[in-house]
Amino acid sequence: MKTLPGFRDLFPEDFARRRYLSGLWREAAGRYGFVEFDGPTLESSELYRKKNSGGEILGQLYEFTDKGDRSVALRPEVTPTLARMVAAKHREYPKPIRWFNVGTCFRYERQQRGRLREFLQFNCDLLGDATPAADAEVVALLIDLLRSFGLGSEHFAIRLSDRSAWHDFLALHGVESACAGEFLNIVDKMEKMPVEKTEELLAPFGIPLATIHQFIASGRIPALDPLLADLEARGLREFVRPDLGVVRGLAYYTGVVFEAFALQGNLRAIAGGGRYDRLLADLSDGSADLPAVGFGVGDAVLLELINEIPAAKSLEEKFLTSVPPVQIYLVIADEKQRAKALGLAQQLRGEGWRLAYPLGPEKVGKQFGTAESLGASHAVVIGSEWPSVTVKYLADRMEQELDHSALAVWLAESKALTS
């Protein structure tokens, strides 16, 4: 039996990496005053099918009928859930609302490197503020987050755009705003389509391709000026690049949109997000009307990226070795003292130490080897000298004999020293 395609078993070493990721996610969110929430993994599929929600994501929905004959779907993202939750109780929270989530999401699509069917996503959303200051706060959080993994401006950049710039552009050329969605879809894919094909698709709009290229090349997105000024003030300007070519696939984005991408290698977008000022109103049939901006980061791409960038990898390595499975290993040198060792083990565990010992008779040399491989910093030898025991610092092989009653205090002090 193997896992289903796109799903993963998380062995302890994999789970340790996950702990590293989610730990930094939570810390970054915390620094910006965001609080954690979660919602159901399974939702009524109506949540995603309702107008304005998904777009292309609908084709990747894990959808089925449950035993109560309800049409349900595993969440492909958490934004609709968040929107529903906030819409339901937003009066109980002061604005702006800063919420984040670390949760599993599912998308039925062909798996590839950095893209799975089940993945962990970090989602950050700021609701109740429609100003560029809110956009900046969220973008800054994303930059900070990526930097905390050891990534710098030489490793990633954030492409910034604004759908309103395109709406203005269309208005200027006399295109009805109702057609904007279709038009943006073409722009989104323009980079990868043959020129003739693009021209053919653009024909109905009466705007020459050259004009569009000129517009993108101009790089002028006046709507982004306040956001850029804000980021400049934070010293984060170098991480962002205005780029009208970014439009993004999700249908609910209304203004600023952005995506973080790796500068080296051929990985996909690391993170993506934008402003969705109408989603709450749409999902609540107008009962709640809050502007919102947010982004999501997936674990699969980030893990790949860390593997590729030495600086990020060594930072991760440092974390992984800093939390070894055990701190103290009891070496039972004399089986007659096993009962004493058990008592000592429980006492030290009671003090909060992560501790292990051999479950049966084993040669002392082997026990030291085990202590080493488990990452213990100390070995405590219990033998015929009892009530004296020997504590040994595995790192420098220094050891010291002391009475077992003094051990707890000695260890506590050594902990203070090392940390």
Added chain:
RNA sequence: GUGGCUGUAGCUCAAUGGUAGAGCUCCGGUUUGUGGUACCGGCUGUUGCGGGUUCGAGCCCCGUCAGCCACCCCA
């Protein structure tokens, strides 16, 4: 969903169509109270799965599943 490449031990990989191997890992040992090195020994395979061609298939052919890559799109 489309196309290309790949599939051999837990991992990395060998094996002109002729009896499936190595390194690493893991486990045990090097005579019994001190450690990542060294030495010795041991375990593991329906060669992804199912058909076909052949005296004989890990190798050739077909199918299928899975993985990788490129599209599509996204985290």
